[in-house]
Amino acid sequence: MAPGALLEPRIYESAPSLAGEALSPAKLVAAHFRDARLSLPPAPTSPVPVRSSGPQGSVEPFSVVHDPSAWQASDWTGRSDHVYHLSHRDVQELGHAVQSIFDRKLNVEGNLVQLRETVASRSDFPLPTLGQKLQAICREVTFGRGFQLIRGIPVQEWTRLQILVAYWGIGLWLGKVMPQNKKGHIIGHIKDIGGDVNNPTTRIYLTRMDQPWHCDSADIVGLLCLQPAKEGGLSSFSSSVSVHNELLRRGRRDLVEELAKDRWYLDRKDEIPEGKLPYYRLPVFNYHMGNLCTSFSATYYELAQRHPDVPQLTPKQKEALAAFSALAMSPELRLDWMLQPGDLQLLHNGMTLHTRTAWEDFEDGRKRHLLRLWVAPEQDKALPAAFAEQWGSTEIGNRGGMFIPGSVPTVPLEAE
Secondary structure, three states: OEOOOOOOOOOOOOOOOOOOOOOOHHHHHHHHHHHHHHOOOOOOOOOOOOOEEOOOOOOOOOOEEOOOOOOOHHHHOOOOOOEEEOOHHHHHHHHHHHHHHHOOOOOEEOOEEOHHHHOOOHHHOOOOOHHHHHHHHHHHHHHOOOEEEEEOOOOOOOOHHHHHHHHHHHHHHHOEEOOOOOOOEOOEEEOOOOOOOOOOOOOHHHOOOOEEEEOOOOOEEEEEEEEOOOEEOOEEEEEHHHHHHHHHHOOOHHHHHHHOOOOOEEEOOOOOOOOOOOEEEOOOEEEEOOEEEEOOEOOHHHHHHHOOOOOOOOHHHHHHHHHHHHHHHOOOOEEEEOOOOOOEEEEEOOOEEEEEOOEEOOOOOOOOEEEEEEEEOOOOOOOOHHHHHHHOOOOOOOOOOOOOOOOOOEEEOOOO
């Protein structure tokens, strides 16, 4: 893994005017990358006086945060301690645990696997030594640098059902696995199934278009690669703590203050929990109990403009969004991974944000395919009450995910 040149995003259509025009994801994503490329705050010619604080737990608002999560791309040049390769014993343990579940007869109904009922807890999926390693990795992702790559899950040797069982079991050792959409999927499929890129409610992960910079709605997101694309599909991520710090170092405290205000409205894409509005409000930068936690979802702010009760984005807000994305996309802050079969990327959404480029699939029918987990670890930092509007709760170990009326948590064998 190394800093590299982010592939140029595909521009599907011209950038949108927000007035009197339907806001399609394709147009918004094109505008997002266009504005980010043009909006990098200039580096100061001399150091800008700014306070410092940290680590997490001792953060003072509007100060440069010194913490392991505040990394830059150059910090990882020539290093490999952020990558764990499964050993032969690890794979054996994982395989034995999977086989023990098959021996109990899984309930498969059409495209749905009833995993939660059969494998309800870690005790149902014993990993005598790998389990401890996964918990240590989870602590590093949660309280350390905020990311990890696990390599060597034998996805090319196992059946789809074996992979899903193994992935679910890994998730249980990381924490509580949460549903990801209105269908209740607790393992999600990142795959192009022909989603309408001009429909405001389309979740972009079901298309092959560029995914803008964003954080997922859970503490930790896991992405397991089953099949890479023929071309494209580069995964990239940055430290949101470093984006915060760099805005301050470049003399743009005004943008940090803007991003910390409680007037950022985000669209729910019609995945609306009971009793909630079709949009919600959540600051980008959140200072709480000595911690800095970030929530950022490019294009969801613009999509919220389709609701008449949502205030229009101000020029200052638009500038702040573009500057935030520009810094995240900069080679100084960004790390790139071209995920290969068996790679599992873990990111903490409060300290990192991620993106991916558009891709082309193979002519023979092979499609880029990742599996996603949303996890609430048993130990994490406290969150402000505002997160409950989207995450359902701020209770550590039981927060995040989507709980939509009528949905039942389940695992699909294939994308739907």
